Amino acid sequence: MRHHMHQCFDQRGMTLVEILIAAAVLMVALVGLASGIPIASYGIQEGSQLTTATFLANQRLEQVRAAAWTSTPAVDNLGVSASATAAPQSGGVTRFPDESPVAAPYTQYTRQVRITDCGAGAGCGGLVLPDLRQVTITVSYAPLTGVGVGASAKSAIVTMLVTRR
Numbered sequence: 001m002r003h004h005m006h007q008c009f010d011q012r013g014m015t016l017v018e019i020l021i022a023a024a025v026l027m028v029a030l031v032g033l034a035s036g037i038p039i040a041s042y043g044i045q046e047g048s049q050l051t052t053a054t055f056l057a058n059q060r061l062e063q064v065r066a067a068a069w070t071s072t073p074a075v076d077n078l079g080v081s082a083s084a085t086a087a088p089q090s091g092g093v094t095r096f097p098d099e100s101p102v103a104a105p106y107t108q109y110t111r112q113v114r115i116t117d118c119g120a121g122a123g124c125g126g127l128v129l130p131d132l133r134q135v136t137i138t139v140s141y142a143p144l145t146g147v148g149v150g151a152s153a154k155s156a157i158v159t160m161l162v163t164r165r
Contacts, residue, residue: 061158078090096113108141111139114137119132133163
C-alpha cells in the first residue's frame with residue numbers, strides 16, 4: 001500500500017496580512033507622490049519660463065538680423081552699445097531700446113540688446129574685424145520658488161555675430 005503525501009496549497013485569495021502590507025506600501029507611495037507634486041510643478045513652471053525667455057531672445061535676434069548695416073550705401077540701423085549698460089545707438093538714435101517689461105502678455109520678462117563693435121579694442125572673443133559686431137540679447141525673469149516669486153532673476157542669453165552687408 002502506497003501512501004500518497006498530498007500537499008494542498010490554496011491560492012484562491014490573499015490573507016489579511018498580505019492585504020495590510022500591500023495597503024501600507026501603497027499609502028507610502030501615495031504620500032511620496034503627493035509631497036513631490038509641488039516640486040514637479042515648480043520644475044515645469046521653470047521650464048516654461050526658460051522656454052519663453054529663449055523665444056523672446058530669439059525673436060529680438062531676428063529683428064536685429066533684419067536691421068540694415070551696409071557699406072554701400074552707408075547705412076547703420078544696427079548701432080553699437082557705448083557700454084555694457086547702454087542700448088545700441090547709431091546717429092544719435094537708440095536702435096533697440098531696453099524693454100522693462102516686455103509688452104503683454106510677457107510683462108514678467110525684461111529684454112535688452114547689447115552690440116559690441118568687433119573692430120575696436122579687444123574685439124569679440126579674440127576676433128578683431130571692423131565689419132563684424134557681436135549681438136547679445138538677455139531676457140530676464142523672476143522664477144517661482146516654493147514660497148512664491150524668487151528674489152533673484154534668471155536669464156536666457158543669446159549671442160550672435162553679425163557682419164556688414
